[in-house]
Amino acid sequence: MNKNDINGEKVKNRSYHEAMNKRITEIMNNRIQAGMNSIIEILRKDQSANGSWNYPFETGIATDCYMIILLRTLEIHEENLIKRLVDRILNKQEKNGAWKLFYDEGEGNNSATLEAYYALLYSGYIDLHDPRLEEARTFVEKNGGIEKTHMFTKIMLAITGQHKWPFLFPIPIEVILLPLSLPINFYSFSEYGRANLTPVMILADKKFQLKTDQSPDLQKLFGTRVEYQVKDDDDISPEWRSIQSMLNKSIASLIGIPSELHKLAVEHSKLYMLRRIERDGSFLGYFSSTFLMIFALLALGYSKRDPIIVNAVNGLKLMKSEINGHPHMQYTTATVWNTSLINYVLQEAGLSPTDPMVKKANQYLRKRQHYKYGDWAVHNPTGLPGGWGFADLNTIHPDVDDTTASLRSIAREVRDNVSFQGAWDRGLRWVLSMQNDDGGWPAFEKNTDSKLLKLFPIEKAEFILTDPSSADLTGRTLEFLGSYTNMPRAHPSISTAVKWLRADQRRDGSWYGRWGICYIYGTWAAVTGLCSVGIVATDPAISKAVAWLTAIQNNDGGFGESCHSDKKNTYIPLEKSTLTHTAWAIDALIAAHDKPTSSIKSGINFILENLDRTDWTTTYPKGQGMAGDFYIHYHSYRYIFPLLTLAHYQNKYFT
Numbered sequence: 107m108n109k110n111d112i113n114g115e116k117v118k119n120r121s122y123h124e125a126m127n128k129r130i131t132e133i134m135n136n137r138i139q140a141g142m143n144s145i146i147e148i149l150r151k152d153q154s155a156n157g158s159w160n161y162p163f164e165t166g167i168a169t170d171c172y173m174i175i176l177l178r179t180l181e182i183h184e185e186n187l188i189k190r191l192v193d194r195i196l197n198k199q200e201k202n203g204a205w206k207l208f209y210d211e212g213e214g215n216n217s218a219t220l221e222a223y224y225a226l227l228y229s230g231y232i233d234l235h236d237p238r239l240e241e242a243r244t245f246v247e248k249n250g251g252i253e254k255t256h257m258f259t260k261i262m263l264a265i266t267g268q269h270k271w272p273f274l275f276p277i278p279i280e281v282i283l284l285p286l287s288l289p290i291n292f293y294s295f296s297e298y299g300r301a302n303l304t305p306v307m308i309l310a311d312k313k314f315q316l317k318t319d320q321s322p323d324l325q326k327l328f329g330t331r332v333e334y335q336v337k338d339d340d341d342i343s344p345e346w347r348s349i350q351s352m353l354n355k356s357i358a359s360l361i362g363i364p365s366e367l368h369k370l371a372v373e374h375s376k377l378y379m380l381r382r383i384e385r386d387g388s389f390l391g392y393f394s395s396t397f398l399m400i401f402a403l404l405a406l407g408y409s410k411r412d413p414i415i416v417n418a419v420n421g422l423k424l425m426k427s428e429i430n431g432h433p434h435m436q437y438t439t440a441t442v443w444n445t446s447l448i449n450y451v452l453q454e455a456g457l458s459p460t461d462p463m464v465k466k467a468n469q470y471l472r473k474r475q476h477y478k479y480g481d482w483a484v485h486n487p488t489g490l491p492g493g494w495g496f497a498d499l500n501t502i503h504p505d506v507d508d509t510t511a512s513l514r515s516i517a518r519e520v521r522d523n524v525s526f527q528g529a530w531d532r533g534l535r536w537v538l539s540m541q542n543d544d545g546g547w548p549a550f551e552k553n554t555d556s557k558l559l560k561l562f563p564i565e566k567a568e569f570i571l572t573d574p575s576s577a578d579l580t581g582r583t584l585e586f587l588g589s590y591t592n593m594p595r596a597h598p599s600i601s602t603a604v605k606w607l608r609a610d611q612r613r614d615g616s617w618y619g620r621w622g623i624c625y626i627y628g629t630w631a632a633v634t635g636l637c638s639v640g641i642v643a644t645d646p647a648i649s650k651a652v653a654w655l656t657a658i659q660n661n662d663g664g665f666g667e668s669c670h671s672d673k674k675n676t677y678i679p680l681e682k683s684t685l686t687h688t689a690w691a692i693d694a695l696i697a698a699h700d701k702p703t704s705s706i707k708s709g710i711n712f713i714l715e716n717l718d719r720t721d722w723t724t725t726y727p728k729g730q731g732m733a734g735d736f737y738i739h740y741h742s743y744r745y746i747f748p749l750l751t752l753a754h755y756q757n758k759y760f761t
Contacts, residue, residue, distance in 0.1 A: 135760050138752050141714050142455050145749045149448055150463055157466030158498070159448050161742035162427040163440035166207055167195050167218060169393045171225035172262065173422065173435045176397060178228045179266055179316055180410050182419065187433065192231050194432035195222050196238065203241020207737050208669040209722045210680065217255040217735070220246050224268070227322045243327065251328055256735055257565040258394070265309060265401045267317035268324040276563050279307040280357045280371045282378065286484070288356050290349065290558055293484045296573035297503055297550045301395040304375050305402035311372065314405035345561045376406055384499050386424050387417030391497045393437045396422055441498035442474050444742045446511035451746050455753040459518040468519050471512050475529050476504045482540070485552040489539035492532030505549045506579055509537050510586040517590045534591065537583060538599055545602030546575020547583045549621065569732040576620035577610050581631030588638030595640045604639060607632050608647055615650030616677060623728050624671040629655060630690035637697040652698050655691050656705050663708030664688040666723065672733035684723040688712050689747035696754050710755055713748050
C-alpha cells in the first residue's frame, strides 16, 4: 500500500468515526430531549389553576399522630379524618411493629413508634390488645421506653397528661423581656426556635396538662411512673451552669417586682404568638408551633371553642394533602418552594417566559412576594421587605433560599415585562441585606448563630435554636448572583461568600448541606455556586470536590446518600442510587467540566433509565429539618432535579 493509499484510509477512518460520534451524539440528544419532554408534560398536567404546584411536603407520621391526639384532646369529632389518619399510620408500620423515619434507619424509631402507639390508642379505633399495638409497645419497651423518646415527644406527652413536666425547664419565660444588647436574649434564638419554644415556655411555666375521658394511660400501660429527674450537679456541664448563672443574673437585673415581671413575660409570650398568626389561623405556618400554641392558649385560660383555637385547628386541616389514597397532615406547605424551583427549571429546559405554564407560575410568585416586616428585621434593621417564604400563605417570615429560587423564576420575565422589575429589585436587595457577617447566608435570620446556644441542654439545640451560614444556602445564593446578576466577581458579597465556602469545605472535598441529604446536597450547591462566579475547575476547592464526587459514584452510574450522614456527621452511602442524589452530583460535575466525562455520561444514563422508577428510593427523604429526628420527602424533587441536570447537560454540551 503506497503513501497516498494510507493517507486516504486515514481520512476515510476519520470520517467514519466522526460520523459515528455525530450519530451517537444525536441519539443521546434525542434521548435527553425525550426525557425532558416527559417530565415537562407531567408538570404541565400537575400545575394548579392559580399557577402553583402543590406537591406534598411529606414528613413521616408524626404530624398525623399529633393531629389525632389534638382532635381527641379538644373533643373535636372529625371521625372521617381520624379514621383515615389511622389507616395511613397503620399502612406505614413495619413488620416488627415499629415505625421508621427512613428506609435504612434500622429496626425502627422509638419516638415515632410511641407517637403512633399513643395516637392509634387514643383514636378509639384500634383495640389495646390488637397485635399491631402489642408489637409496637414491645418495641418501645425494648428500646428504652418513654424516657428514650425525643424532647418534643416528651413535651407532647406532658401536655396531654402522659408525662410529668420537668422540674427545671432550661429557658425561663422571663428571657423574652431581656434587652437585645445582652449576649443571650429572646432574639438570640432562631425564628424556628422562638416559634416552638415560646408556647413551650408558657406550658412549662404553667405545668399545663389536659386529659379527657378518652385519654389512655401510657404510664400505666408501660408499667412505670414517668417523670424527669433533676440532674445531679455532676451531670450539669460547667458551660451550661455558667450560662444559667448569666441568664439568672440578667433576669434579676430587670427593673420591676419579680411577680409583675413574670406576668409581663407571660403576656409578651402570648402576644408574640398572636401577632404572628397567618390568615389561615396557623402560627407562622408550622404544624408544631400551631399545635403548641393551641395548648399554650388553653393554659392561659382560652376555651377549647375560642375562635382563635378553632381557626388554628382549621389552619392545620388546610395543610392536609393526599398521598396514595391516604391523608397526610403536612408540617407546612411547600407551594412557593415547589413553584419557584419548577418554573425556573422549566425555563432552563427551554420553555419561553411566554409559555402559559410559565406565565401563570410567575404571576403566582409575584403575588407571594412579602411586603411586611418580620422578625428578620431585628438583626437586619436596614433591610427592606422583598423576600419570599416557603409556604403558600406565608407572609412574614421569608427565607433566602425561596427568595433566590423565586428570583430565578422571574428573571427572564423581568427582561420583557417592566412590571416585574420592582419585584426583582426588592428581592435582590433583601437577599444581599441578609448576608451574615461571616460571609455566608442563613435561611431565615441574620447572625443568629451564637455558640452559647449550642450549650443549652436541649436536644438538637444547634438545629432548633440557631440559624447559621450553611454551604447549601451560600452556594445556591452565589449561583444565583453569578448566573442572574451583573455583579462583579470582586463585589464584597461574592468575595466574602467564596472565602466562607473555602473555609467550610471538609478535608475530603465535600461540603455539609444543612437542609438536604446531605453531603452530596451541600457539595452540589457549593460547586455550582463557586463555578458560577468564576472559580475554575483547576482550583483546589473544585478539583477536590470533583474527586470526592467521582469516588462515591455507584457502579450503576448513580449516587445515593443515607440519612445517617447527618446523624453521624460524615458521608454514609445509601448503597443504592436515587434520582435526586444523582441529579445533584451530576449537575455539580457538569458545572466543573467543559466536556462530558465518563462519570457524567454514566450519571446521565442512570437518570434517563430511571425517570419512571417507583420504589423506596423515590420516596426516600432528600431533605432534613433536624438531624436524626425530622426528614422530608419532597414529592417534586424527582421531577425538578433530573430535569435541571438534563437541561444543563444539553445546554452546555449540545448547544
